[in-house]
Amino acid sequence: MINLVIIGPKGKMGKLITKFASENEKINIVGGIAPKGRDYIGEDIGLACNIGKNVGAIIYDDLNDIIQKCDVIVDYTSPEISMEVLKTAVKYNKSVVCGTTGFSKEEFDIIKDYSNHIPILYAANTSRLVNLMYKILDMVTKSIGDEADIEIIEMHDRFKKDAPSGTSKEMGSVIAKALKKDFSDLAEYGRRGIGERREDSVGYHSIRSGDISSSHTVMFGLMGERFEITHHAYNWDCFAKGACKCITYLYQKEAGLYSVEDIL
Numbered sequence: 001m002i003n004l005v006i007i008g009p010k011g012k013m014g015k016l017i018t019k020f021a022s023e024n025e026k027i028n029i030v031g032g033i034a035p036k037g038r039d040y041i042g043e044d045i046g047l048a049c050n051i052g053k054n055v056g057a058i059i060y061d062d063l064n065d066i067i068q069k070c071d072v073i074v075d076y077t078s079p080e081i082s083m084e085v086l087k088t089a090v091k092y093n094k095s096v097v098c099g100t101t102g103f104s105k106e107e108f109d110i111i112k113d114y115s116n117h118i119p120i121l122y123a124a125n126t127s128r129l130v131n132l133m134y135k136i137l138d139m140v141t142k143s144i145g146d147e148a149d150i151e152i153i154e155m156h157d158r159f160k161k162d163a164p165s166g167t168s169k170e171m172g173s174v175i176a177k178a179l180k181k182d183f184s185d186l187a188e189y190g191r192r193g194i195g196e197r198r199e200d201s202v203g204y205h206s207i208r209s210g211d212i213s214s215s216h217t218v219m220f221g222l223m224g225e226r227f228e229i230t231h232h233a234y235n236w237d238c239f240a241k242g243a244c245k246c247i248t249y250l251y252q253k254e255a256g257l258y259s260v261e262d263i264l
Contacts, residue, residue, distance in 0.1 A: 001028040002251045005070040007085055009045050009059060010034060013076035013099065016240030018049045021074075026248050031066040032059040033085075067092050072247050078161075079103050086114050095119040095253065097246045099126060099239070101166030115257035121250045123260045124166030126242030130216070131260045133231050134174045137218060140227065141178035148220035148227075149197060150175060155207040155215040163206035164189065167216055172202050175218075214239075 004021055008014040009032035021027045032045040038061070040048040046055035060066050067073070067088060074097045075085050082100040089096045101124050103111065114120060125131070141150075154168040169183075176183035181200070188201040197203075214233040219226055233239070242260065249263045 002026055002072055002247060003028050003030045003070045004247060005030060005063070005066055005073045006032045006045070007063075007073060007075040007081065008032075008034065008077040009049055010038075010040065011076060012236060013240060013243070015049045015051070016236050017074055017076070017243050018045055018055070019051045020237075020240045020244050021247070022046060022051060022053070022055050024244050024248070027244065029055050029057045030069045031057045033063050033066070034059050034061055036061040063088050067094060070094060071252075072097060072250055074099075074243060074247055076100060076243070079107055083107060083110065086111060086120070090114050090117050093118060095121075095250045097121045097123070097243060097250055099123050099243060102162030112257060116255060118255050119250050119253040119258065120256075121246050121258040121260075121262075123242070123246060124170050125214075125239065126246055126260060127214075127231070127233060127238045128242060128245075128260075128264070129238070130167060130231050131264055133216075133229060134171065134261070135264075136229055137171060137174045138178050140220060140229065141175045144220055144222070144227075145175065145179050148222055149203075150201075151203040151205065151219040151221065153205045153207070153217045153219070155209065155212045157211045157213065158208050160208055163208065164204045165206070165214075165216070167214070168204060168206075171216065171218055172204070175202055 004027050009018050021029055041059055041061050044054045045057050045059050046053050072095045075082050076099040079102050152168050154165045173183050176186050186202045189204045213235055217230040219228050
């Protein structure tokens with residue numbers, strides 16, 4: 001059994017990971033970690049997350065109180081919290097599945113350094129279909145990327161804090177790699193003013209509205225025709241189920257930086 005600690009179990013992803021991890025015969029939840037002062041500290045994680053059953057593990061407000069009992073930590077919170085979680089995981093030599101997005105370049109450089117000491121699986125998107133979409137994007141970009149105008153349109157709920165999404169950035173990185181170019185040179189975030197489209201660019205457009213769960217479209221525009229590749233998530237279940245696959249994959253791996261592509 002893989003002993004698991006869930007960071008932010010009352011969050012949108014935390015609740016779903018708690019649900020699906022509790023149903024996975026390979027995973028044993030040993031605790032959750034919530035911010036200090038919350039009224040559900042000390043409660044059973046299953047009750048606190050409203051999954052309809054006791055899990056037999058409580059919610060703590062300090063990772064140090066439970067970390068020695070776990071094998072893997074899963075974290076879908078915020079960059080500030082995640083950096084502290086990763087720092088603590090290195091101290092105790094624990095594996096981390098991190099689905100947090102919005103890291104700065106400097107923060108991600110630190111994550112890469114941490115991965116020299118512990119196994120880290122970083123995944124901005126744990127949907128199997130999204131990761132298959134990355135493979136399709138690579139193929140299409142190698143075929144027509146040099147002659148196409150490439151645009152990425154992503155939609156999320158009104159509560160998502162980072163824009164563009166981490167998933168759309170990963171898509172841009174796939175495209176840049178296929179074009180053998182630097183992602184930072186290609187990306188153009190939104191447009192205003194007067195002037196033609198910049199050559200050799202990938203346009204980003206972020207929509208935040210209502211309770212849209214997740215939607216990403218990559219458009220390859222040619223003269224007289226266009227090709228669109230789209231993924232829609234109707235709810236967050238696919239991401240939580242994917243996170244559980246990441247947890248079971250990372251168990252007992254050697255130190256290194258892993259991705260969902262490694263699982264596929």
